[in-house]
Amino acid sequence: LRIIRTIAEMAAFAPGDTGFVPTMGAFHEGHLALMREARGKHANVCVSLFVNPLQFGRGEDLASYPRDEDRDFHLAKEIGVDVMFAPASEEMYQGQSTLINVADITDYWEGQCRPRHFDGVATVVAKLFNIVRPRVAYFGWKDLQQCLVVRRMVEDLNIPLSLSFLETVREPDGLAMSSRNVYLTPEERSKAPQLYRTLGTIKSLLELGGTNPASVDALLSDGRLSLERYGFAVDYLEVVSLADMKAARRAGEAALIVGARLGTTRLIDNCRLKIPQG
Ligand code: PAF
Numbered sequence: 001l002r003i004i005r006t007i008a009e010m011a012a013f014a015p016g017d018t019g020f021v022p023t024m025g026a027f028h029e030g031h032l033a034l035m036r037e038a039r040g041k042h043a044n045v046c047v048s049l050f051v052n053p054l055q056f057g058r059g060e061d062l063a064s065y066p067r068d069e070d071r072d073f074h075l076a077k078e079i080g081v082d083v084m085f086a087p088a089s090e091e092m093y094q095g096q097s098t099l100i101n102v103a104d105i106t107d108y109w110e111g112q113c114r115p116r117h118f119d120g121v122a123t124v125v126a127k128l129f130n131i132v133r134p135r136v137a138y139f140g141w142k143d144l145q146q147c148l149v150v151r152r153m154v155e156d157l158n159i160p161l162s163l164s165f166l167e168t169v170r171e172p173d174g175l176a177m178s179s180r181n182v183y184l185t186p187e188e189r190s191k192a193p194q195l196y197r198t199l200g201t202i203k204s205l206l207e208l209g210g211t212n213p214a215s216v217d218a219l220l221s222d223g224r225l226s227l228e229r230y231g232f233a234v235d236y237l238e239v240v241s242l243a244d245m246k247a248a249r250r251a252g253e254a255a256l257i258v259g260a261r262l263g264t265t266r267l268i269d270n271c272r273l274k275i276p277q278g
Contacts, residue, residue, distance in 0.1 A: 001073065001076055001077040001081055001082065001083070001084060002082065002083050002084070003073065003083075003084050003086055004083055004084070004085050004086070005085075005086060005087055005088065005091065006087065006091060007087065007091060007092075007131050010083075010085050010131050010132060011131065013044075013046070013083060013132075014044075015133040016043060016044065016135075017042050017043040017044060017135050018042060018043070018044040018045070018046055018132065018133065018134040018135055019037075019038030019039070019041055019042030019044070019045050019046070019134060019135065019136050019137075019138065020038070020045075020046050020047075020048070020128070020129075020132050020134030020136070020137045020138065020161075021034045021035050021038055021045070021046070021047045021048070021081075021137075021138045022047075022048045022050075022124075022125060022128050022137065022139070023047060023048060023049055023050075024049070024050065024051045024052065024065065024179065025049040025050075025051065025066075025067055025068070025069065025072050025086075025179075026065070026066035026067065026068060026072070026179035026182075027071070027072045027075050027076070027179075028169075028177040028178070028179060028181075029169045029177050030140045030142065030168065030169040030176075030177040030178075031047075031140075032075060032079060033140075033166055033169050034138040034139070034140060034166055035047060035076060035079045035081055035138075036079055037138060037164070037166060038136070038138050039079055039080050039081070041136070042135065042136065044082050044083070045079075045080070045081045045082050045083075046081070046082065046083040046084075046085060046132050046134065047076050047081050047083070047084050047085070048084075048085040048086070048128050048132065049069065049072055049084055049085070049086040050085075050086065050087055050092065050124070050128075051065050051067065052092075052120060052121070052124040053089055053093070053120075054093070054096070054099075054119070054120035054123055054124055055117050055118075055119075055120030055121045055124065056117075056120070057114055057115060057116065057117060060114070061180070061183075064183075065179070066179055066180075066182055069086065072084075085128075085131070085132060092124070092127065096123070098123070099119045099120075099123050100119065100122035100123045100126050100153060100157075101118075101119050101122070102118060102122050102149045102152050102153050102156070104244065104245075105145070105148055105149060105152060105244055105245040106118040106119075106145075106149055108236075108240075108245055108246070108247075109145055109235075109236050109238070109240070109245065109257060109259060110145045110146075110259060110268065111145065112236075113235045113236070113259055113266075118145075118146070118149050121146055121149065121150075122149055122150070122153050125137075125150055125153070126153065126157070126159070129154075129159055129161060134161055135161060135162065136161060136162045136163070136164055137150075137161055137162075137163055137164070138163075138164050138165075138166060139163065139164075139165050139166075140165070140166055140168060140169070141165045141166060141167055141168050141270070142168040142176045142177070142178065142268070142269065142270070143268070144255055144257060144270045145245060145257070147163075147165045148242070148245055150163065151163055168269070168270075170196065171193070173193040174193045174196035174197060174200075175189075175192045175193045175195070175196060176195075176196065176267075176268075176269045178267065180265055180266065180267070181265075181267075183263075183264065183265040184262065184263070184265055185263065188231075188262045188263050188265065191230050191231055191232075191262060192262060192267060194226075194227065194230045194232070195227065195232070195258055195260060195267055195269050196269055196271075198223045198226055198227055198237075198258070199223075199256050199258060199269060199270070199271045200271070201223070202219050202220065202223045202237075202256055203256055203271055203273055205219055206219060206239070206256075206273060206275065207273065207274065213249040216239060216249055220237050220238065220239070223237050224237050227258075227260060231262060231263075232260040232261065232262055233260060233261040233262075234258070234259075234260045235259040235260060235261070235266075236257065236258065236259050237256075237257075237258045237260075238256070238257055238258075239254050239255070239256050239257075239273065239275070240254060240255055240257055241253070241254055242254060242255055242272075248275065249275070250275065252274075252275055253272075253274065254272075254273045254274070254275050255270045255271065255272050255273055256270060256271050256273050257269075257270040258270065
């Protein structure tokens with residue numbers, strides 16, 4: 001496994017059949033699943049490791065975001081990743097006047113809770129795509145809104161690559177893997193799986209047929225109350241359309257999404273959902 005730190009060196013890396021996994025490091029099984037998938041499908045696998053300052057808001061966890069490059073290196077090496085692109089911040093941003101704003105689908109949920117977050121994500125992802133020039137880029141479905149933002153950007157800007165979104169990898173108790181889970185105290189960690197359990201309960205009730213808008217609203221507010229009883233501060237709990245991220249009550253491809261804080265840690269999760277004909 002070769003570590004590349006400069007854009008110039010990365011540009012010299014022969015393009016071709018590259019599978020690309022963009023990350024901010026602190027690898028967990030979710031990241032490793034993306035790398036394994038890419039390894040099985042491409043001649044070259046490149047992973048980027050860059051804690052992108054542009055996507056953190058003021059007061060967020062940029063300084064404390066978990067970093068362990070040596071551990072990440074060894075994990076990526078075991079999977080057979082070819083290149084780890086790990087630039088310094090100054091290498092990526094030598095002044096940056098251009099920002100990519102994917103309108104509309106960033107207006108809600110994470111976009112509302114974290115103003116400008118998705119501008120930072122879209123901008124760095126576009127830069128990484130231009131630097132790495134992959135054939136396919138892999139993202140985890142846990143960050144559902146991020147997946148849809150990147151998909152929209154790739155379509156709108158005609159970026160010549162394909163995207164592959166992989167299912168969320170979970171701990172045995174259901175908690176979605178996330179680099180931020182290390183922030184949880186033991187007590188918070190024991191409560192955290194409630195997020196996924198609540199999604200599961202609402203999903204089964206919805207799919208059983210409680211789909212007139214009033215009963216969906218009632219299920220969501222019950223879910224919110226139950227999470228609050230466990231100590232979560234709920235930012236949103238909604239059924240959204242997979243086409244545009246808008247709250248959805250009509251039959252079709254949808255997802256149940258949640259963003260909530262447990263102590264000082266923000267957690268997000270989602271599950272896909274088919275809203276049956278009412
Ligand atoms: O999901 C992440 O880890 C980041 O948002 C990404 C896609 C690597 C961009 O910095």
